[in-house]
Amino acid sequence: MTDRRQFTARLLGTVGAAAALPLWPRLASAQTPEVVRIVVGFPPGGSTDNVARRLAEKLRGAYAPTMLVDNRPGAGTQIAVGAVKEAAPDGGTVLLSPPAPFSVYPFTYRKLPYAPQDVVPVAMVCTFPFAFAVGPAVPASVRTLPDFIAWARAHPAQAAFGSPAAGSTPHLLGSLLGKMAGVDLTHVPYRGDGPGLQDLMGGQVAGYSTVLGSYLPQLRSGRLRLLAVSGSARSPFAPELPTYAEQGYALDNTEWFGLFVPARTPQSIIDRLATAARAAVVQPDYAQGLAEFGMSAQFLGPQELAAKLKADTDFWRVQVPRIGFTADS
Missing domain, CATH: 3.40.190.150 (Bordetella uptake gene, domain 1)
Structure with a gap:
C-alpha cells in the first residue's frame, strides 16, 4: 500500500513535469538569435x-x-x-x-x-537549368545544337559565345560544349546577363550561355533562339526545348x-x-x-x-x- 509521503512525492513529480512542458518551446527558440x-x-x-x-x-x-x-x-x-x-x-x-x-x-x-x-x-x-541560345549573328537555318556546332566549325572566326562572367558556371559549360564537340568556341565575358543578352540580340555575339530563366523575358522578341537546356529532363518552363543530352552532349548540370x-x-x-x-x-x-x-x-x-x-x-x-x-x- 502506498503511504502518504510516496503519494505526495508522485503527485508533485507529475505536477512538476506538467509545469515544465510549456518551457520546452521557449528553451528551443532561445537557441537561435x-x-x-x-x-x-x-x-x-x-x-x-x-x-x-x-x-x-x-x-x-x-x-x-x-x-x-x-x-x-x-x-x-x-x-x-x-x-x-x-x-x-x-x-x-x-x-x-x-x-x-x-x-x-x-x-x-x-x-x-x-x-x-x-x-x-x-x-x-x-x-x-542552364540553356544555350543564338541570335541574329547566326543564320536562321540554325535551329538545333548540332546545327550550331556545324555552323561554328565552318565559321571559326565568328564562333563566339558570351556568358555573364568569366569563370562562371555558364562560361565553363559553354567551353565544355566546345570541347565535347571538337570546335573552338571563343568565350566573351560580360558583367551580367543584361549587357550580354543585349549583344546577343544585337548580333554582336553569336551564342550565349546562362540560366534558362534569364532568357524567358526575351523570348517574345524573336531575336534569340534557344537551342538546348541542361538537366536530365526538359524544363517545364520551356517543354519544347530539347536537352543537351537529347542532342548528343552529356551536359545534365543544373x-x-x-x-x-x-x-x-x-x-x-x-x-x-x-x-x-x-x-x-x-x-x-x-x-x-x-x-x-x-x-x-x-x-x-x-x-x-x-x-x-x-x-x-x-x-x-x-x-x-x-x-x-x-x-x-
Missing part, C-alpha cells in the same frame, strides 16, 4: 536576392522572430562567403549561395579567403541555391533550420514566386545536399583542368 541575417553575394533585385527575400518571409517566425536579407555583392560571392565564415556559429548568420564558390572556385582560383569546409550545407531550396551556416554550428540548429526551410519550400506561393524566374522549388536536407555538393565538386575537379581556365587567365 532573435535577429537572423540571410547573406547573399549579389546585389538587390536579382534572382538570388529574390529567393532570399521569399525565404526570409517564410522563415520569419518559423526559425527566428526577425529575418533580414544582407546583400554582400562582389568577388563572385567570395565576400559573402567570407562574412559567413567569420560569423558566430549560433544560427544567426545564414548564407544563400549557388554551389560554384565551393564546387568550382577551388579549381579556378589560386587562393580563396575561405575553405569549403568553413561552412556547412543545410538545405537546397530551389533548382534551375544550378541550385542552398543554405549554409558557419562550421561548428550545433547540429540542433542545423536541423531546426533545415526543418523550417523544408516547410517553406513546399508552400505553393513560394513555388509560384520562383516560377517567374524559371526556377523550381526543391528541397534537400543536410546529408543529401552534402552529397550533391560533393558530386558537383568531383565533376568540376576533372572538367576545369580539361577546359584550361583559371581566374588569372
Whole structure:
C-alpha cells in the first residue's frame, strides 16, 4: 500500500513535469538569435536576392522572430562567403549561395579567403537549368545544337559565345560544349546577363550561355533562339526545348541555391533550420514566386545536399583542368 509521503512525492513529480512542458518551446527558440541575417553575394533585385527575400518571409517566425536579407555583392560571392565564415556559429548568420564558390572556385582560383569546409550545407531550396541560345549573328537555318556546332566549325572566326562572367558556371559549360564537340568556341565575358543578352540580340555575339530563366523575358522578341537546356529532363518552363543530352552532349548540370551556416554550428540548429526551410519550400506561393524566374522549388536536407555538393565538386575537379581556365587567365 502506498503511504502518504510516496503519494505526495508522485503527485508533485507529475505536477512538476506538467509545469515544465510549456518551457520546452521557449528553451528551443532561445537557441537561435532573435535577429537572423540571410547573406547573399549579389546585389538587390536579382534572382538570388529574390529567393532570399521569399525565404526570409517564410522563415520569419518559423526559425527566428526577425529575418533580414544582407546583400554582400562582389568577388563572385567570395565576400559573402567570407562574412559567413567569420560569423558566430549560433544560427544567426545564414548564407544563400549557388554551389560554384565551393564546387568550382577551388579549381579556378589560386587562393580563396575561405575553405569549403568553413561552412556547412543545410538545405537546397530551389533548382534551375542552364540553356544555350543564338541570335541574329547566326543564320536562321540554325535551329538545333548540332546545327550550331556545324555552323561554328565552318565559321571559326565568328564562333563566339558570351556568358555573364568569366569563370562562371555558364562560361565553363559553354567551353565544355566546345570541347565535347571538337570546335573552338571563343568565350566573351560580360558583367551580367543584361549587357550580354543585349549583344546577343544585337548580333554582336553569336551564342550565349546562362540560366534558362534569364532568357524567358526575351523570348517574345524573336531575336534569340534557344537551342538546348541542361538537366536530365526538359524544363517545364520551356517543354519544347530539347536537352543537351537529347542532342548528343552529356551536359545534365543544373544550378541550385542552398543554405549554409558557419562550421561548428550545433547540429540542433542545423536541423531546426533545415526543418523550417523544408516547410517553406513546399508552400505553393513560394513555388509560384520562383516560377517567374524559371526556377523550381526543391528541397534537400543536410546529408543529401552534402552529397550533391560533393558530386558537383568531383565533376568540376576533372572538367576545369580539361577546359584550361583559371581566374588569372
